[in-house]
Amino acid sequence: MIPSAFDYQRAGSIAEAIALKQGAEGDARFIAGGHSLIPLMKLRLAEPSLLIDISGIPGLSGVSEDGGRVSIGALTTHAELESDSVLLASAPVVAEAAGEIGDQQVRNRGTIGGSLAHADPASDLPAVVVALDASIHIAGAGGERTVAAGDFFSGLFEVDLAEDELITSVSFDAPSQAAYAKLRHPASHFAIVGVAASLTVEGGVCTGARVAVTGASTHAQRLGAVEEALTGSSLDDDAIAAASAAADVDDVNADLAGSEEYRQAMTRVFTGRAIAAAAAR
Amino acid sequence: MRVDGEHRFDLSRSVMWEHLLNPESLQGAIPGCTAFEEVAPETWELTAQVGVGPVRGTFTGRVELRDREPESRYTLIASGQGRPGGGQGEAVINLTDDGDGTHLRYEADVTVRGAIARVGGRLLTASARTMARQFFDAIEKEAKTATERSAAR
Numbered sequence: 001m002i003p004s005a006f007d008y009q010r011a012g013s014i015a016e017a018i019a020l021k022q023g024a025e026g027d028a029r030f031i032a033g034g035h036s037l038i039p040l041m042k043l044r045l046a047e048p049s050l051l052i053d054i055s056g057i058p059g060l061s062g063v064s065e066d067g068g069r070v071s072i073g074a075l076t077t078h079a080e081l082e083s084d085s086v087l088l089a090s091a092p093v094v095a096e097a098a099g100e101i102g103d104q105q106v107r108n109r110g111t112i113g114g115s116l117a118h119a120d121p122a123s124d125l126p127a128v129v130v131a132l133d134a135s136i137h138i139a140g141a142g143g144e145r146t147v148a149a150g151d152f153f154s155g156l157f158e159v160d161l162a163e164d165e166l167i168t169s170v171s172f173d174a175p176s177q178a179a180y181a182k183l184r185h186p187a188s189h190f191a192i193v194g195v196a197a198s199l200t201v202e203g204g205v206c207t208g209a210r211v212a213v214t215g216a217s218t219h220a221q222r223l224g225a226v227e228e229a230l231t232g233s234s235l236d237d238d239a240i241a242a243a244s245a246a247a248d249v250d251d252v253n254a255d256l257a258g259s260e261e262y263r264q265a266m267t268r269v270f271t272g273r274a275i276a277a278a279a280a281r
Numbered sequence: 282m283r284v285d286g287e288h289r290f291d292l293s294r295s296v297m298w299e300h301l302l303n304p305e306s307l308q309g310a311i312p313g314c315t316a317f318e319e320v321a322p323e324t325w326e327l328t329a330q331v332g333v334g335p336v337r338g339t340f341t342g343r344v345e346l347r348d349r350e351p352e353s354r355y356t357l358i359a360s361g362q363g364r365p366g367g368g369q370g371e372a373v374i375n376l377t378d379d380g381d382g383t384h385l386r387y388e389a390d391v392t393v394r395g396a397i398a399r400v401g402g403r404l405l406t407a408s409a410r411t412m413a414r415q416f417f418d419a420i421e422k423e424a425k426t427a428t429e430r431s432a433a434r
């Protein structure tokens with residue numbers, strides 16, 4: 001439980017963090033809340049030679065809203081998301097999902113940027129940002145760029161982020177009705193499966209749906225057949241049951257917490273719950 | 282642990298067969314492969330940088346190809362050791378036609394030890410499948426480059 005020796009430097013700005021990374025020899029890694037990276041280091045599954053601490057960079061923390069567009073700084077902790085007044089008013093689904101992450105200590109340290117960059121297949125926020133069609137804002141040596149959350153996650157711990165790039169913020173249009181439903185692992189609280197649903201409803205008819213699952217497969221992904229089944233429906237119990245029956249996942253994970261069959265079945269159950277909760281908002 | 286999976290290649294079975302068993306293509310397709318040396322017939326020792334996401338390491342290992350049935354089937358026996366742990370496995374690989382392309386199916390029996398085994402349980406199957414996909418994508422790229430090179434001649 002003791003990590004290998006490593007060097008440590010604190011970056012005072014985004015540019016400094018990127019420069020430190022580019023100038024580093026060996027395996028340098030950014031560290032924010034440390035709640036994914038440090039456990040790996042303690043097990044010696046990761047042995048970085050240098051940690052570049054980005055947690056002190058000013059301007060990368062907090063939630064703001066401008067004309068219905070919500071923006072969350074990468075260093076905002078799960079605990080801050082959970083109780084943020086802007087989110088509670090405009091996007092309670094984010095606060096709800098963040099409040100279900102790990103325990104209080106984890107939420108006090110872990111950040112949204114770290115969670116998205118690390119892309120643990122069982123982490124909660126990836127499903128939420130995919131369902132909200134969020135933009136992920138990234139800074140690198142070559143400047144800034146933005147990636148749609150749906151394109152950001154591509155595989156097991158695989159994201160569209162170069163070694164020397166940082167996530168700076170996440171932004172999305174405040175959803176009209178969205179919810180997150182999660183079957184949590186009893187010990188770690190990671191998602192065995194977690195489903196985020198975001199619905200647009202006009203005159204009792206669902207005119208748009210984005211539904212994403214995490215925990216079930218290698219990475220957070222949309223459930224296209226569910227979205228199709230919901231669109232045009234009246235969101236009554238039968239419609240929700242029919243839509244959640246279409247929640248098929250490719251490459252389902254199997255481990256001690258659940259077999260493929262169990263995860264697939266739970267994906268259907270929690271898809272139904274997320275949709276019902278979103279419809280009731 | 283049993284790991285199985287499938288992969289589709291755009292290239293034909295005879296081309297894929299050639300590259301899946303060709304030391305040069307193998308060396309090019311194995312991530313971060315620095316050393317690759319034939320130590321016995323059909324047996325190579327190698328050093329590679331292997332990893333999934335945040336868990337990466339340099340591994341030294343041995344690969345052996347056996348039981349070839351040309352263009353349809355072979356067995357790959359591999360073992361490796363690195364700082365995060367070690368492992369060994371045996372995979373049976375089957376190739377069939379899939380339109381103009383090739384359908385590959387693998388069934389492997391893998392055992393791991395060390396830190397990977399103690400803590401990795403949650404993700405071992407998914408990691409193994411991810412590495413298999415990375416390898417097959419890379420070998421197809423090797424095969425495509427080689428095919429284009431010979432076509433240009």
Ligand SMILES: Cc1cc2nc3c(=O)[nH]c(=O)nc-3n(C[C@H](O)[C@H](O)[C@H](O)COP(=O)(O)OP(=O)(O)OC[C@H]3O[C@@H](n4cnc5c(N)ncnc54)[C@H](O)[C@@H]3O)c2cc1C
Nearest residue numbers: 032033034035036037102110111113114123124167189190
């Ligand atoms: C006991 C325990 C229980 C947990 N339970 C849950 C759970 O139920 N649900 C859940 O979703 N998560 C859970 N987590 C994970 C937790 O949410 C982590 O905090 C989060 O995944 C990573 O955020 P971090 O800021 O701690 O990242 P760090 O550990 O600091 O970094 C993780 C990785 O992301 C990179 N990184 C960090 N920030 C950035 C950035 N801005 N730009 C680019 N790269 C960056 C780092 O280089 C590193 O590779 C749990 C963790 C623990 C220890």
